[in-house]
Amino acid sequence: METTLQGVGVSHGVAVGEVRHMSTAVLEPPAKQIGSQEAPREQSRARQALEAVAADLNARGQLAGGDAQAVLEAQALMAQDPELAADIERRIAVGSTAERAVFDAFASYRALLSGAGEYLAGRVADLDDVRNRIVARLLGVPMPGVPDSDEPYVLVARDLAPADTALLDPTLVLGFVTQEGGPTSHSAILARALGVPAVVALPGAVDLAEGTVVAVDGSTGEVFVEPGAAKRAELERAVAQRKAALAASSGPGATSDGHRVPLLANIGGPADVAAAVAAGAEGVGLFRTEFLFLDDSVRAPSQEKQVETYREVLAAFPEGRVVVRVLDAGADKPLEFLTPGDEPNPALGVRGLRTLLEHPEVLRTQLRALAQAAEGLPVHLEVMAPMVADRQDARAFAEACREAGLGAKFGVMVEIPSAALRARAILREVEFVSLGTNDLAQYAFAADRQVGAVSRYQDPWQPALLDLVAFAAEAAKAAGKGCGVCGEAASDPLLACVLTGLGVTSLSMGAASIPYVRAALGRHTLAQCERAAAAARAADGAAEARRAARGVLSGE
Ligand SMILES: C=C(OP(=O)(O)O)C(=O)O
Numbered sequence: 001m002e003t004t005l006q007g008v009g010v011s012h013g014v015a016v017g018e019v020r021h022m023s024t025a026v027l028e029p030p031a032k033q034i035g036s037q038e039a040p041r042e043q044s045r046a047r048q049a050l051e052a053v054a055a056d057l058n059a060r061g062q063l064a065g066g067d068a069q070a071v072l073e074a075q076a077l078m079a080q081d082p083e084l085a086a087d088i089e090r091r092i093a094v095g096s097t098a099e100r101a102v103f104d105a106f107a108s109y110r111a112l113l114s115g116a117g118e119y120l121a122g123r124v125a126d127l128d129d130v131r132n133r134i135v136a137r138l139l140g141v142p143m144p145g146v147p148d149s150d151e152p153y154v155l156v157a158r159d160l161a162p163a164d165t166a167l168l169d170p171t172l173v174l175g176f177v178t179q180e181g182g183p184t185s186h187s188a189i190l191a192r193a194l195g196v197p198a199v200v201a202l203p204g205a206v207d208l209a210e211g212t213v214v215a216v217d218g219s220t221g222e223v224f225v226e227p228g229a230a231k232r233a234e235l236e237r238a239v240a241q242r243k244a245a246l247a248a249s250s251g252p253g254a255t256s257d258g259h260r261v262p263l264l265a266n267i268g269g270p271a272d273v274a275a276a277v278a279a280g281a282e283g284v285g286l287f288r289t290e291f292l293f294l295d296d297s298v299r300a301p302s303q304e305k306q307v308e309t310y311r312e313v314l315a316a317f318p319e320g321r322v323v324v325r326v327l328d329a330g331a332d333k334p335l336e337f338l339t340p341g342d343e344p345n346p347a348l349g350v351r352g353l354r355t356l357l358e359h360p361e362v363l364r365t366q367l368r369a370l371a372q373a374a375e376g377l378p379v380h381l382e383v384m385a386p387m388v389a390d391r392q393d394a395r396a397f398a399e400a401c402r403e404a405g406l407g408a409k410f411g412v413m414v415e416i417p418s419a420a421l422r423a424r425a426i427l428r429e430v431e432f433v434s435l436g437t438n439d440l441a442q443y444a445f446a447a448d449r450q451v452g453a454v455s456r457y458q459d460p461w462q463p464a465l466l467d468l469v470a471f472a473a474e475a476a477k478a479a480g481k482g483c484g485v486c487g488e489a490a491s492d493p494l495l496a497c498v499l500t501g502l503g504v505t506s507l508s509m510g511a512a513s514i515p516y517v518r519a520a521l522g523r524h525t526l527a528q529c530e531r532a533a534a535a536a537r538a539a540d541g542a543a544e545a546r547r548a549a550r551g552v553l554s555g556e
């Protein structure tokens with residue numbers, strides 16, 4: 001019987017196919033005792049399994065490249081951890097089998113990690129995945145992970161581990177559905193990068209029977225179970241319409257009556273530039289520079305290395321606009337040499353600009369590197385600071401930019417409600433603001449963006465978030481300055497129209513979303529976007545806001 005489930009759509013498009021589950025079952029080996037004569041053999045089996053899994057993860061990393069490689073290599077390091085190996089050895093020496101010793105040693109490592117702050121707690125899924133691989137190898141059972149199928153399928157999982165997702169074959173995976181995870185989860189980011197439809201936070205996803213046919217609409221977040229002929233035909237029509245609209249849309253972002261809204265790309269480094277250019281990005285609205293700093297845990301990259309990387313990005317957008325965000329360390333992106341390790345609540349601690357003001361030499365080097373990288377290039381460089389709370393923060397950043405002799409526009413991100421409420425004062429110090437809606441939602445709703453259980457608050461359609469966007473956009477308009485959005489909110493085509501109606505002046509998103517947003521904007525006038533924005537703000541919850549905006553935009 002056809003039923004409809006509602007999750008959160010995080011990657012556009014429709015996929016119809018059979019469910020294949022990702023096996024993540026915890027393999028718990030029995031706790032049987034062995035005699036001391038068996039210990040040497042178990043020790044050597046354990047050592048071999050650890051080495052083989054580390055080698056396999058490294059090899060997968062090499063094949064995958066890019067950010068996935070860093071994640072997989074970090075997992076390989078977990079398997080090679082000397083303290084873990086010593087713990088396993090101790091457990092075997094007192095009578096454990098190799099597989100049970102691995103299982104128990106990882107359990108105590110896990111407990112340590114879960115209590116070691118937000119970032120490390122977020123790595124627990126990666127650790128569990130390493131444990132499952134080692135235990136499966138020792139038990140001689142298939143590795144957990146991506147289903148072994150030659151036919152295309154819809155991948156269903158509780159959440160996705162990086163080791164598996166990195167090697168997914170996009171020609172076989174029609175779409176993703178996960179029970180956990182929010183718009184900023186690993187699964188969501190990966191689905192967008194692969195360009196396959198995805199729905200996350202879908203209640204009951206893991207209970208869908210293997211082989212069930214589902215239709216996944218990554219734009220609306222709906223998953224149709226056993227869709228009938230009429231539903232399939234309706235979805236096919238919707239897909240054809242979206243494809244035609246995409247094909248017909250090109251050029252700069254604008255509403256149908258010509259109100260310009262530049263469409264920019266979010267990138268993490270030079271590797272993302274090609275996709276941004278191919279999608280027709282008019283520039284970069286958010287260059288997350290933290291990736292450059294993650295290579296070395298003890299020091300910042302040299303000014304020379306930074307200049308080289310920044311120049312590679314800046315040179316790709318002649319006459320375009322490139323907004324570089326200075327280092328956003330701390331909370332979900334800790335750096336050993338900058339981030340205090342003992343904060344009880346790192347998301348509310350020393351992160352973003354706060355870290356840079358405590359380490360002015362890191363900020364100075366980065367600003368100088370940016371100034372040097374832009375020398376002689378026709379690009380319009382803009383630089384912004386993350387996690388700015390008030391006018392004093394904005395002034396400190398502006399002064400640092402002036403002192404570094406930066407001939408670029410400088411601005412700040414609005415990610416904290418206080419900054420949205422007092423944007424007018426902040427704009428006396430800087431030349432633009434850019435709304436980071438991921439963090440803005442996290443702080444407005446007191447809902448950790450990494451915790452799936454509170455992902456409903458991360459929905460950028462929440463009217464309270466729209467109110468904060470409106471405050472910032474109105475302040476920017478009064479000051480005659482720009483107000484962009486570079487959080488995930490900008491990648492939702494319907495919401496992009498609402499943000500435009502709220503007065504946002506540019507939208508920045510993952511490259512794959514740009515054609516969808518361009519097509520949606522091009523179908524509506526500015527006045528229609530304004531009416532949709534008013535309707536969404538008048539609603540009482542995210543779902544109602546979405547419905548109200550859709551009603552306005554589709555009814556006219
Ligand atoms: C764009 C944002 O920054 P990040 O996701 O890198 O924290 C945001 O918070 O919305």
Ligand SMILES: [Mg+2]
Binds near residue numbers: 386415436438439
């Ligand atoms: Mg942020």
